[in-house]
Amino acid sequence: MKTTTVNSLIAIEKVESEAWLDMYAAAPDSYVTSSKTSYARLGTSVGLADQGVPIAEFNRVLGLGIAEPLSEEGLDQAIAWMNEHASELYSLQIPPTALPDMIHEWIQAKGFKRTGRGWAKYYRDSMPVESHPMPTTLEVRLVEPHHATDFGYAAQVGFGFPESLISWFSALAGRPKWRVYVAYEANHPVACGAMFIDKNWAWLGIDATLPDYRGRGAQNALIKQRLTDGIALGVTGFTAETGQPPEGQEDTNKSYCNYHRAGFNRVYVRPNYMKVD
Numbered sequence: 001m002k003t004t005t006v007n008s009l010i011a012i013e014k015v016e017s018e019a020w021l022d023m024y025a026a027a028p029d030s031y032v033t034s035s036k037t038s039y040a041r042l043g044t045s046v047g048l049a050d051q052g053v054p055i056a057e058f059n060r061v062l063g064l065g066i067a068e069p070l071s072e073e074g075l076d077q078a079i080a081w082m083n084e085h086a087s088e089l090y091s092l093q094i095p096p097t098a099l100p101d102m103i104h105e106w107i108q109a110k111g112f113k114r115t116g117r118g119w120a121k122y123y124r125d126s127m128p129v130e131s132h133p134m135p136t137t138l139e140v141r142l143v144e145p146h147h148a149t150d151f152g153y154a155a156q157v158g159f160g161f162p163e164s165l166i167s168w169f170s171a172l173a174g175r176p177k178w179r180v181y182v183a184y185e186a187n188h189p190v191a192c193g194a195m196f197i198d199k200n201w202a203w204l205g206i207d208a209t210l211p212d213y214r215g216r217g218a219q220n221a222l223i224k225q226r227l228t229d230g231i232a233l234g235v236t237g238f239t240a241e242t243g244q245p246p247e248g249q250e251d252t253n254k255s256y257c258n259y260h261r262a263g264f265n266r267v268y269v270r271p272n273y274m275k276v277d
Contacts, residue, residue, distance in 0.1 A: 012239040017046040017062040019196035019203040026171040042078045054087035065098030091272040112273040117244040122264035124238040136217030138183040140225045148173035151180045154192035158208025183218040191218035195226040202230045204240040223262045
């Protein structure tokens, strides 16, 4: 792969931010009310909050300092919004292109600490997609709105989320910029994956497989189908992310290996900063 440019790194962050922002905008009113879900553009960054799902994936700030240098006042405003709306377990995610460099110092001075191993961010261009050496027997289908609950069900069960999230994930089927896919055994939904396309960039996410069907190649097939369809639609840059495995153990992480096998390369690890008690 060619060296990833700064503009590409910024685009990787932007398309992910826009995907999550639009996903929150799609949440049904009943879910928003019951789970206390909210989202906002915080200057050039994005704030996501879901008190009903108190994990960092659903409670975080993305894109701090990527479109233009962040001011300390802007950081304070983002933190204040999160303190008001998000679960206590929220995170601030800082990409390598964030400006100014002192963002990390500001965050730590405000009581935040880098936690965990961070998120591995991947990039892939539009080179042809190769077939997996061991094709799955599962059938991957693009989900139309009348089968939306198949996607919602696979995502909810695959991730082990509350049943209330079925309606939220289902709302993405047929939504502009989104294409959602399900892997079926016969007509039973057993795995899923989504693709959000904004201009010529695509974000791949919501990759989930029911426990009894893991290890059968569903995610390899779902990644291939999304890449194939995205390339046909004119996408030139794809991105995705997984948790960063421990050093030296990357080959034991299935999600990490699935994306590398599909031609993605890890371009950076994005740290999470969380409030220290």
